[in-house]
Amino acid sequence: MSSDPQGTLRQRNVPASSKKKNGTPVDAALDEVAKVKDRVKGPGSEWEYRIAFTIITILAFVSRFWGITHPNEVVFDEVHFGKFASYYLEKTYFFDVHPPLGKLLFALMGWLVGYDGHFHFENIGDSYIANKVPYVAFRAMPALLGALTVSVVFLIMWESAYSLPACIVAAGLVLLDNAHIGQTRLILLDATLVFAMACSLLCYIKFYKLRHEPFSRKWWKWLILTGFALSCDISTKYVGLFAFVTIGSAVVIDLWDLLDVKRPGGALSLQEFGYHFAARAVGLIIIPFLFYLFWFQVHFSILTRSGPGDDFMTPEFQETLADNVMLANSINIDYYDTITIQHKETKAYLHSHDAKYPLRYDDGRVSSQGQQVTGYPYNDTNNYWQVLPANNEETMGRHVKNHELVRLRHLVTDTILLSHDVASPYYPTNQEFTTVSVADAFGPRVNDTLFEIRIEHGKQNQEFKSVSSHFKLIHNPSKVAMWTHTKPLPEWAHKQQEINGNKQIAPSSNVWLVDDVPSVPADSPRRVKEERKVKTMPFLKKWFELQRAMFWHNSKLTSSHPYASQPYQWPFLLRGVSFWTQSETRQQIYFLGNPIGWWIASSLLAVYAGIIGADQVSLRRGVDALDHRTRSRLYNSTGFFFLAWATHYFPFFLMGRQLFLHHYLPAHLASALVVGSLVEFVFNAEPSAEEPSYSEVAVGKKQRVGPRRHISARERFAGQSMLSAWIACAVILAVVVAGWYFFLPLTYGYPGLSVDQVVRRKWLGYDLHFAK
Incomplete structure (x- = not known):
């Protein structure tokens, strides 16, 4: 399930007879296959990728920052996360069911612009202008991360050696998605969560590409960066644990391959395997956990004064906070x-x-x-x-x-x-x-x-x-x-x-x-208290206490909510969430994805599952319909993306807490990667008869290029398939752009819509305001 950047078979698919006596130069074999692919791709492709990446990144920043000043009022859950940023700046203890990293980033932005935390975001609709709140700076943080997420999606496809149309389709589905745009323009945590999740996929792919250079500096760098990204994911919200499941599953498969005594290049000794296992345990478990603890240490170090979170903690914990009124009044x-x-x-x-x-x-x-x-x-x-x-x-x-x-x-x-x-x-x-x-x-x-x-x-x-x-x-x-x-x-x-x-x-x-x-009367000597000294408490003891409280209160979030939705509704975008309304101007922000993009992604997820099922049935019946490179790409790379979607989606069916559409955003990003992969599979696959097999390249046999007419036929096929891929890319993005543009007034909150305009956007009975 790992993303195979070269699109080749795993090493286990190299016949044992192909090994040289002094060991098969697997890296050289991979280089030869890459050269074949590069000849098909044509010169100048690197610059084409760079230009496309730059354009998509610019468009991502424009779409996320455009009109970010509107509305100049508190919107939906900004009442929570804006308030928490203010508490950080006031050093006032608060309690939340989410880990601290995402909220610390908002506090950092407030500190950078000189905000003192005087406004506590009490009610939806409170004016930022009247209360002199630098709300644009706060919103700029998730907008920045949301824009960079689009860039990371493109890089994931690029690093996995997909064609340019496939990269553009995957990044375009995220770029033009109204839900990703809407969630990253407000003071909310999901931009940080989705960005960290995407970075974990990218870093692991770059780490996996170095699997033939184990324990090198670059190998260690990308392993640790993968762990850091995973830590940032779970340090923002606990559903970030799903990214650990994704990467962990790929690592288990990789380690299982390393155990194979028949693997090309020679079997690893148990000691060598132990080194690989220990390195991954350190990089993907221990280091992420230490980073996770670090953010809580920062959390405790900042919040030194008594505040609204006191009631959730034990008296012993509260004695570590200055100005604790409760303890001062105890008798x-x-x-x-x-x-x-x-x-x-x-x-x-x-x-x-x-x-x-x-x-x-x-x-x-x-x-x-x-x-x-x-x-x-x-x-x-x-x-x-x-x-x-x-x-x-x-x-x-x-x-x-x-x-x-x-x-x-x-x-x-x-x-x-x-x-x-x-x-x-x-x-x-x-x-x-x-x-x-x-x-x-x-x-x-x-x-x-x-x-x-x-x-x-x-x-x-x-x-x-x-x-x-x-x-x-x-x-x-x-x-x-x-x-x-x-x-x-x-x-x-x-x-x-x-x-x-x-x-x-x-x-x-x-x-x-x-x-x-x-x-006991108010003037009784029993109520006279000496000035209390702030006590200390071991960090791990404070951390364990807070973890227990967070998990317990998270499990109690089971009450009904008018905009809650169930996981089976998310892939089909059956309903959204009302974030903000203004009756005078008939403006509203309704959290909703791009229906066309979501339906395409959900459909192709089913198509992918069908392709895998059909291929397995065919192989059972002795029919090998796919060439080796295509099957390897389909199972390893696209399979890795499908795994990321599944591990970020299906666990929600086991949860009893309140669930909303934004919980599906990480899974939607993974589904966009699957769509890009299938564009490559359908429109840019090469016939196996015209491609030198991996085994021929690995053993150093002379490539059977043949006379010039054979090369011309190959190039003609490559050109036709690339043209088809570009046409598919253009068609998909055209319909996605139409959906994106049609729902923009609900994403940006302006302009206000007439009754007829609102009704025309109730595609699946979305509970929009001002529909009558």
């Missing part, structure tokens, strides 16, 4: 203090009121008809709980400590919190939480009202504090953890949150904190 909790308890994840308060659970729930299950215990989003007196000792010993004024058993008295109703073996309203497997009278709590229900304070990452005898002590409340007899969730209860509970006992104690969703201690 020790004593027995008989009145406290309010808040769920860390949903922010709901532990609450109770006089109402009872109904006798029967909707599914027919019976409740205890005890007093309701619920989660309430607002703070009131029904959230007040008094901390009582497990026994009646004198504990007035003594601090509550980790792992101690307590009772919680609901002050307004003068009842004691209890959990027992009765199913909760929504979860038959979870225990109901209710309250009982004081008499029952210290009488027949004495054990059921005992709860353990278990501080997260706490030590034995650690003091229990408000705000800073994140804890789980564990019911002592049954060992269930107090838990809540966001699904509201029915009207009988005033649509408040359910509180129940979770048998799975480990999940972080069981964590609570004491929000306040109302029984």
Whole structure:
């Protein structure tokens, strides 16, 4: 599945009889085949490639930077990534589910233009001009990377020795794609992601071309650059892991070939194979991981002040941040203090009121008809709980400590919190939480009202504090953890949150904190705090904590979204995403690819799969319809591009999180490479009878060029096939240009469209604005 730049067979296809006694000069054989190809290509081709590359690069910059000042308002997810750049510049700690590299690049651009981060991108539609934000500089970063991505696509095809029409078609599909243009003109991460993914493919191809010069300086250079590109990919978004799968699959195939004892040039010893394996492990795993850690080190080094991301981290982590208000306001909790308890994840308060659970729930299950215990989003007196000792010993004024058993008295109703073996309203497997009278709590229900304070990452005898002590409340007899969730209860509970006992104690969703201690007056000496010193924490410990939080919150992005879409919709471009609208001018930015380009790419992906299937069936039946060079190119080079598409597409079917059309952009880039490859296959293939076989060249036999009329026929065929390739290139780009131009008003956000113009662009029922 590796891209074969010379279009030749793998070395294993060289017959063993073709080896010279002193070893087959494989490089010389490859050079001979390349010379044959160069004679067919004709003189001056290098300059043709250079001129085409320059023109395409210029067009890429024009298409990405044209009208980049419009709109001068916050657009779609710029509310997130622009805000994060501002937080970096203010050194204020924030939390995001994506790794830091892409956001660091935006912060770098802001720093270069002297921006101080005063604007926090709160709402879509907020004016950049009124708030004096250098938004063009921010947008210039993804526009630059988006333009360079087109250049990299051209270089991938060029380095793989494809014809000029094939290079232009592949790069043109990305150049003229409305989705790639739209996503790279805004303050979003996908330009960085797609650019890094494309660079990883290019660097690996250049590394693979040096496979006959192992451990040379250039070999090491491109191996390490491949690893660096992969690191940048996953350091932008975690879906960058798919590029590791692509390159990793090609590396596994390559290593498998190196294990073959019959390989031309002699078998590798196990020691030599071990060197190859170790080099790839260092270059493609260890070095990328170190770069990945490096970006997090930069992240932690910049964000030194307390900020909106504090709540996602443990108190120990927060103590490493300056100006942490939460820790400054924490006080020790004593027995008989009145406290309010808040769920860390949903922010709901532990609450109770006089109402009872109904006798029967909707599914027919019976409740205890005890007093309701619920989660309430607002703070009131029904959230007040008094901390009582497990026994009646004198504990007035003594601090509550980790792992101690307590009772919680609901002050307004003068009842004691209890959990027992009765199913909760929504979860038959979870225990109901209710309250009982004081008499029952210290009488027949004495054990059921005992709860353990278990501080997260706490030590034995650690003091229990408000705000800073994140804890789980564990019911002592049954060992269930107090838990809540966001699904509201029915009207009988005033649509408040359910509180129940979770048998799975480990999940972080069981964590609570004491929000306040109302029984301690504001002027109490207990609230007087000494100035806190910022503490330190080992980098790897901070990194592990942040990784856990990022993965957990990423997995929770499962709620519905009006513009979310499913993977099966992406290749056919069935729907897009509304980014921005302006009613007065009827302008809108609707994230949508070039339908014609996407349909061509998706169709040819299916064609490629069909060609491979047909070739395999033919070979089984003894029919060899393809010459060796064409088959090698089809399986190795085009196969590598198809692998890149598959590994960047199919894994999304396994994900349960929100998915959008922009997740398909890396796969679409790979599909453009497949299209360019098939243009070469269909229109520029050479008949096997007129091409010297690889084995003849490898053994140094005299090439059977024959009389001049044979060369003329070959040149005539080459000219005809090249002309056909150019015609195919022109036709494909013509229809793609038409689609690109037709949808430009939705990509650039101007001009505004009339109702009729909007309706004419609803090709597949796209949910466009101003259609009536």
